[in-house]
Amino acid sequence: MKLFKDYKNYWDYMQPYRSAVNLVKAKLEGIDDELKCEHGYSPIHQIQSRIKSLESIEEKIERKHYSNTLDSLKKLYDIAGLRVICHYINDIQYISQLFIMHEDIHLLKTVNYIDYPKESGYQSLHLVVEVSIYCQNGLMKIPVEIQLRTIAMDCWASLEHDLLYKNKRAISKDIQDELKECAKRIALTDLQMQRIYQKVYQEKRKRRNNHQSNEKC
Ligand code: 0O2
Numbered sequence: 001m002k003l004f005k006d007y008k009n010y011w012d013y014m015q016p017y018r019s020a021v022n023l024v025k026a027k028l029e030g031i032d033d034e035l036k037c038e039h040g041y042s043p044i045h046q047i048q049s050r051i052k053s054l055e056s057i058e059e060k061i062e063r064k065h066y067s068n069t070l071d072s073l074k075k076l077y078d079i080a081g082l083r084v085i086c087h088y089i090n091d092i093q094y095i096s097q098l099f100i101m102h103e104d105i106h107l108l109k110t111v112n113y114i115d116y117p118k119e120s121g122y123q124s125l126h127l128v129v130e131v132s133i134y135c136q137n138g139l140m141k142i143p144v145e146i147q148l149r150t151i152a153m154d155c156w157a158s159l160e161h162d163l164l165y166k167n168k169r170a171i172s173k174d175i176q177d178e179l180k181e182c183a184k185r186i187a188l189t190d191l192q193m194q195r196i197y198q199k200v201y202q203e204k205r206k207r208r209n210n211h212q213s214n215e216k217c
Contacts, residue, residue, distance in 0.1 A: 002058075003054075003057065003058055003061065003068060003069075003070065003072075004054065004070075007054065010054045010057075013070070013073075014051050014079070015135075016133045016135055016140050016142050017051050017079050017080040017142060018051060018080075019133045019135075019142075020080045020131050020133055020142035020144050021049045021050075021051065021080045021081075021082060021144065023131055023133070024080075024082055024129070024131060024144050024146065025047055025049055025082060027099060027102060027105070028044065028047055028082070028084060028095070028099060028146075029044075029047065031044075031095060031098050031099060032044040032095075043086050043087055043088070043091035043094065043095055044084060044085070044086055044087075044091070044095065045085045045086060045087050045151055046085045047082060047083070047084055047085070048082065048083040048085070049080075049081065049082045049083070050081050051079065051080060051081075052076070052078060052079045052080075052081065057073070057076065057079065060076060061076070076143075077108070077109070077128045077143040077145055078128075078143075078145040079143070080142060080143070080144040080145070081144070081145045081146075081147070082144065082145075082146045082147070083146075083147045083148075083149070083154070084146060084147070084148045084149075085149060085150070085151055085154045086148060086149070086150055086151075087150070087151065087197075088150065088190070088193060088194045088197055089114070089150055089190045089191065089193075089194050090194055091150075092114065092125050092148045092149070092150070093125075095148060096125060096127055096146075096148055099127075099146075100127070100129070104131065104132060105129050105130075105131065106129060106130040106131075106141075107127065107128075107129050108128045108129060108130055108143060109126075109127070109128040110125070110126070110127055110128075111125075111126040112125055112126075113125065113126065114149075114153075117183065117187075120160065120164065120165065120176070120179070120180065120183075121156070121160070121179055121180040121181075121182070121183025121184065122156075122157060122160070122165075122183070123149065123153045123156075123157075123183065123186075123187060124147045124148060124149040124153060124157065125147070125148040125149070126145060126146070126147055126148075127145070127146045127148070128143055128144070128145050128146075129143070129144050129146065130142065130143050130144070131144060150190050152186045152189055152190050152193070153186060153187075153190065155186070156179075156182060156183050156186050160179055160183075163179070164176065164179060
C-alpha cells in the first residue's frame with residue numbers, strides 16, 4: 001500500500017516542512033551575517049537544505065516497521081533537513097549554541113557524531129529541533145534535523161554516502177577500514193586547520209596592535 005496517493009499529494013503534504021526549512025535557514029543566515037558584521041568573520045561556508053524524498057520516507061517507514069499511514073510521518077524527525085557546512089571545527093559548537101538560544105527554537109535531540117564518530121567514521125553534529133509553523137489550519141510543530149560539519153567532514157561524508165552508506169551491496173572490510181582511516185586523517189586535518197586559523201588570527205591582531213601603537217607615537 002502506498003503512503004501518498006500520488007506525487008502531488010506528497011508535495012502538498014510537505015508544505016509546512018518547506019516552511020520550516022526556510023525559517024531555520026533564515027535564522028542560520030542571520031547568525032552568520034551578524035557575526036560577519038560584528039567580527040568580520042563568517043563561520044558558515046554553505047547551507048544546504050532538502051525535504052526528504054518520497055522514496056526515502058517510504059524506505060525509512062518500512063525499515064523502522066512503522067505503520068504505513070500518514071500518522072507515521074510524525075515519527076520521522078528528518079523530513080525537513082538542513083546541512084550547515086562550517087569552515088572550522090570550533091564554528092560548529094559556536095553556531096549551534098547561538099542557534100538554540102533562539103526562544104522559538106525547541107531543541108529535541110542532539111547527537112554528537114564528532115566527539116563520538118559512527119562506526120563508519122562519519123562525523124557531524126546532529127540537532128533535532130522543533131519549530132512553530134502557522135498554516136491556514138492553525139499552528140503546527142514541525143521537527144527539523146540540522147547536520148553541522150566542517151568542509152573536510154562534508155567532503156568525506158558526501159563521497160562515502162554513495163560509496164558505502166547508500167550502497168546496498170556488501171563492501172569488503174578492507175575498503176571499510178580504508179574509509180575509516182580517511183575519516184581519522186580528516187579529523188586530524190580539521191584540528192590542524194583550526195590551529196593554523198588561530199595562529200593567523202593572533203598574528204593579524206598583533207600586527208594591528210603594533211600599527212595602532214605606532215600611530216599614537
Ligand atoms: P536522506 O533522507 O536520504 O537524505 P536512520 O539512520 O535514518 O535510521 P537517524 O536516527 O535519523 O535514522 O540516523 P542518523 O544516523 O542520526 O542520521 C541519518 C543521516 O545522517 C543520513 O541521512 C545521512 O545524511 C547522515 N549519516 C548518518 N550516518 C552516516 C554515514 O555513516 N555516512 C554518511 N555519509 N552519512 C551518514 P540519509 O539516510 O542520507 O537521509
